[in-house]
Amino acid sequence: MSSLYTENSEKWKSLASIDYFTQFVKAWIPFNAWYKNYYPSLETDRAAINEIKTHSNKFRNKLISLLKDRGNEGIAFKSRIAELHVELERKHIFNKGSRINFENISIENNPKLNHDLTYNGCKYEVKRGIPNRSGEIDIFIYGRKGIITFQRTQTNGFDVNDLTDNPDFLKLSPIQQGFLKECYEHINPSKRINLLIQDPEIIKKAKDSSNRKSRAKRLRAEEWIEVGNLLFINDPDKICKGIIEILYNLRNVLFHGEIIPDSDTNKVYEPAYQVLYTLIQAL
Numbered sequence: 001m002s003s004l005y006t007e008n009s010e011k012w013k014s015l016a017s018i019d020y021f022t023q024f025v026k027a028w029i030p031f032n033a034w035y036k037n038y039y040p041s042l043e044t045d046r047a048a049i050n051e052i053k054t055h056s057n058k059f060r061n062k063l064i065s066l067l068k069d070r071g072n073e074g075i076a077f078k079s080r081i082a083e084l085h086v087e088l089e090r091k092h093i094f095n096k097g098s099r100i101n102f103e104n105i106s107i108e109n110n111p112k113l114n115h116d117l118t119y120n121g122c123k124y125e126v127k128r129g130i131p132n133r134s135g136e137i138d139i140f141i142y143g144r145k146g147i148i149t150f151q152r153t154q155t156n157g158f159d160v161n162d163l164t165d166n167p168d169f170l171k172l173s174p175i176q177q178g179f180l181k182e183c184y185e186h187i188n189p190s191k192r193i194n195l196l197i198q199d200p201e202i203i204k205k206a207k208d209s210s211n212r213k214s215r216a217k218r219l220r221a222e223e224w225i226e227v228g229n230l231l232f233i234n235d236p237d238k239i240c241k242g243i244i245e246i247l248y249n250l251r252n253v254l255f256h257g258e259i260i261p262d263s264d265t266n267k268v269y270e271p272a273y274q275v276l277y278t279l280i281q282a283l
Contacts, residue, residue: 020269021254021261027276028251031059034283049248053108053241060240062282067225067236077278081243082228083271085196088246091264095249102232106190107241115186119179122149126183128158139163139184141176150180158189195242197224197231247276 035048038057042048052059066077088101098106116125121144128137135157141150150172154162163169163184169177185191224231225239232239250272253259 017263017266018270020266020273024250024254024269024273024276027273027280030283031276031280034059034280045248049244050108053244058282059279060244062279063240063243064236066278067239077275078226079228080271080274080278082230084246084268084275085227085230087268087271091268093250093253093259093265093268095253095258100246100249100253102195102242102246104192104194105242105245106192107238107245110187110189110191112187112191115183117179117183119175122176124176124179124183126180126187128187128189137187139180141172141180150176158187160184193238195232195239197233243275247272 032045035045035052039048039051042051051057066074068074069077085102093100113129114125114127116123118124123140123142123146125140125142126137130136130138135155137154137158139150139152139154140148143149150168152163152166152168156162160181164177164181169180172180224234225236226232227239250269254269259265
């Protein structure tokens with residue numbers, strides 16, 4: 001039989017834990033108020049977020065400066081980014097069917113409208129953004145004499161399953177299918193990238209240079225950005241866009257009630273709140 005002290009201890013312990021869902025909302029409200037005032041002509045939150053990611057403003061400029069800062073403030077901020085990555089790997093959270101993480105993220109609209117390649121005398125070509133044909137994608141394979149051997153027009157925008165499930169596509173050889181999918185992915189309007197370093201040679205350099213400070217600094221400037229104990233790609237602009245996109249996605253699933261507010265998810269929102277809170281101080 002449990003004692004009164006034990007019962008009270010458990011109750012107080014639950015009350016002592018910080019609700020980071022609420023803290024995140026409290027931090028988002030002033031951010032929301034700022035961008036509604038800063039971009040009065042933009043009608044949606046998505047439009048404002050895209051603008052914030054792309055052009056100079058107090059929020060974006062603060063984020064970029066912290067990513068480049070090798071002092072205590074920059075190190076502390078980037079350690080929060082690393083924590084957010086770790087927690088998102090532990091607890092998978094989805095927004096509109098896509099997992100929210102740093103390793104497979106769409107940070108901006110892909111400007112590439114067409115792509116082609118030639119192999120063994122055959123040309124593979126994919127086009128989108130065709131004038132007066134909004135949302136349509138043309139897909140071709142041309143034989144050695146320029147004769148079309150495969151043609152597919154999608155009318156509902158980019159959809160890889162629509163392509164790969166097509167009966168004529170399934171009749172192609174595995175090599176042809178592979179080249180066609182490669183071309184198709186190049187024009188993906190929401191092409192996803194990995195913001196973390198995956199190149200084993202660069203990772204090895206980072207480890208080997210850890211005890212050689214001058215060389216480590218030079219390599220760091222050229223090949224990676226240290227984010228906590230992680231190596232991110234050396235592109236502050238892309239990292240900045242990725243962080244803003246992740247914060248916005250976490251906002252969406254929270255505001256729309258799409259998450260289970262358990263302790264594991266709360267751990268995701270702790271570094272997310274800390275990152276957001278740091279950035280809104282610049283507004």
